Amino acid sequence: MPKSDHGPGSAAELLDVVVRLNRWVTHHSDWPLPLAQVRVLSQIDEWGQARTSDLARVEHCSQPTMTTRVQRLQARGWVARASDPLDARATMLTLTEEGCAVLADARATRARVLEALMARMDAPERESVQAATRTLGALLDIAYAHRRHEQNKTP
Amino acid sequence: MPKSDHGPGSAAELLDVVVRLNRWVTHHSDWPLPLAQVRVLSQIDEWGQARTSDLARVEHCSQPTMTTRVQRLQARGWVARASDPLDARATMLTLTEEGCAVLADARATRARVLEALMARMDAPERESVQAATRTLGALLDIAYAHRRHEQNKTP
């Protein structure tokens, strides 16, 4: 039993559960690739296209670090670069077909681990999981909507 | 819109939501400490006490790496080591009072970010979030129960 504990239904508890679910799935899906690279692929996929500096910001790393990461992904043929017609300084990064496939594979590998768990649930429990997914999705929508209100912060 | 997509209510979607929620909270709570160290504290807290090699296993790193991490935590006075009376080779790691406080602080910092989000929800929505927390907790219970059945794997 953990020493520290928190009330039921609290935000802290949700975070705790989310972190542990993440960790469990990561632990039980052996994936040869560095997770940091997969996250970059995932971000580019989410945005359709992205700039190096944007990726550095969301990945919480410096811009040179992201530059080298992207170079590695490009060397593997998973990311393509095209110059932005509106701004010749910037380079728009997109996923290649192979990059999409690798990302899909990574996601499927992780999903299978979770599916194996859900297979041990009965129908109403699985329905609860789907409801939970929708609920957390709604929470994320609020987060992303909220983000736009605070984009002018002091650096 | 992302190129790759998956069906609603699927395990993949749950993982996606969970990862993004995690990332959003991490991104919006500025914490001066390396997250890897907090995760170690969290694991020791979860187990009450732990060995270096156990922590290395769950943290997906080599044993020497975990040794140095633990040494850093011990140097900060957050982790205490005691020799296992049943096995003089092993050292049992526990959280100190300060370590507990640091961990609680880290969790509270992250929780506040999520609470700010939930404050923008109405009562029934918050109730849904609590239900989601319980559901994912149940999923984790299945995971942890399942773990005991596969502890004799081929390395």
Next chain:
DNA sequence: ATAATTGCATAGTCAAACTATGTAATTGAA
């Protein structure tokens, strides 16, 4: 037009992870 800014790349330093190996304690077999 020129200064300031922005986006990315490169250079160099440093922290941190890994492999290989060593030491001490425990377990098992002859």
Next chain:
DNA sequence: TTCAATTACATAGTTTGACTATGCAATTAT
């Protein structure tokens, strides 16, 4: 019991990878 095998952890040395500082080219502002 005694000696080999195993286990838990620590140490040494190498290498990967992240950061700061800086440079160059394109863009924006005055």
